[in-house]
Amino acid sequence: MIRYDANEAAFYREKLVKRVQADVRDCYQCGNCTAGCPAAFTFDYTPNQIMRMLQVGLVDQVLESKALQLCVQCLTCSARCPRNIDIAGIIEDLKTIAFAQEREVPEHVKTFNNAFLGTVARFGRLPEFFMMAMFYTGTMNPKMVLGDMGLVPPMVTKGKLKFVPKRAKGADEVSRIYKKALEQAKAREKAELAARRAAAARASAAGSHSAAQPAAVAAAAGSEVTS
């Protein structure tokens, strides 16, 4: 059974308004985003369904959906939304939230992101061959390597592949940026989750249904992060 969750909806709505200046409540389900989406044919939920799910608080399903991971970030939906909602921005932000919450997500997008950014953090710039090797090792799926093996000969003959990665001069700073930013993001999500759990516990202890006011929870979460 699907249960709508008003608290969850309100919490994430506020969070998205703050982070990407986009309000999911503005969506009136015209479906323009889905009509223009080039990748929707691979999604489990279409972009307008995602918007509806966020409105009613089915956030867990959205955060763990294929759609979130397979969004190509072409921004067509945001450009065409008659309500001026930055849909791609919302999807991007939810993706970062899913990452910071260390959720298990479908497809190999997380593997790709980790391979890419791990390589960048190590070398400062992106040695493509090294990144590709990291990605294919990460997927543990030999089929994917074999599918792309055909790309190697033309790249080699055209002199487009450098096998030995070189470290750029700013690599140390880049790896520090990478580490600090991710630590901050993960700490923020953890603190937020703890604050929400505590607030929910307090609310149920008080025996009140309306005590878990989303605004109060968000405020509590905010203060926890800054402290």
Place this chain on the structure above:
Amino acid sequence: MTVAYYPGCSLEHSSAEFDISTRKLLALLGVEFKEVPDWTCCGSTPAHMVDHLLAQALAARNLRQASEVAEEMVIPCPSCYQREKNAEVEIHANEELRAEVNKILDRPYTGRVTAYSLPEFLLKFVGEEKIASLVKVDLSQLKVVPYYGCLLGRPVELVGDVDPEQPMAMDLLLQAAGLDVKWWNYKTECCGSSIGMPKAEIQRRLSGKVIQQALNAGAEAIVVCCPLCHVNLDLKQAQINKFLGTNYHVPILYLSQVLGLALGLSPEEVKLDKNVVDPRPLIEKAIKEAAALKAEAERKAAEKAAKAAAREAAGPREAEKAPREAVGATREASDRATREAAAAGAPATDTEEQP
């Protein structure tokens, strides 16, 4: 004016031809540029999918490096351009974010660097007139469509004065360089790049559609300005063919390569040999066709001039009475008339032919 030049990782490796041809083109156009000292990766697609602060900080580091050499930064790769522009706009407008970003940078970014994409930069700082005045090679028989992809027209708030559905910057530049620019509806459709490795199916289907639409529009080549679009359409064209059961063989050219060729750079200088689908036969054919057409036009013009001159020599009244005779005047007379017309330095008028 010196501008900072940010090549980015793709241009160092898989899109070396884009880097080399862009540098040559800028030099030819008299643009002074300096590579951003010790630049690093902009974060590309993954960084902003993983963490916002990470993405802004990685991009801000490059803005800081660029501020050491210039106030303006030209970025050929739209993916890098998009990240740098995003950071630029947000950080310049929001001092709080700047402080947050500076906290995780080794040295703070305090400047105000403006990022430009290549088409935008060429239009604003070089201009169509200058490009048109420098054209050396006639590419009027090269039928192309400009493919902008996602990142040169979106998001609207960042890219400025661009119609997200109908960008024109590349059209204008290519027209100025004298190419046969076809109109099509797939200018800003996505090639599927950002998901190309984890989910190849999306990329193959989307890129296949782009190629098909270009052919439908009557183009023989696609002009791109993005290393990611180029990889997907050019390097992966064989994969697309295999996946979709098609038989495409469409050369994919960089904007800088085409403009360079039109302005007289050699195919070696713009590195046409590095494109996987070889564009050289098509370009040779187009140049030959243009030359043949030009010779034909010149021949016709000379013939017309000869006829008109012959008529004039025969006198206006007689020409009216017996035009056939005038046309059939002896070769000698017509040759003499041509010489006379040439000596007079004025092309023969065709007023007589008008009713």
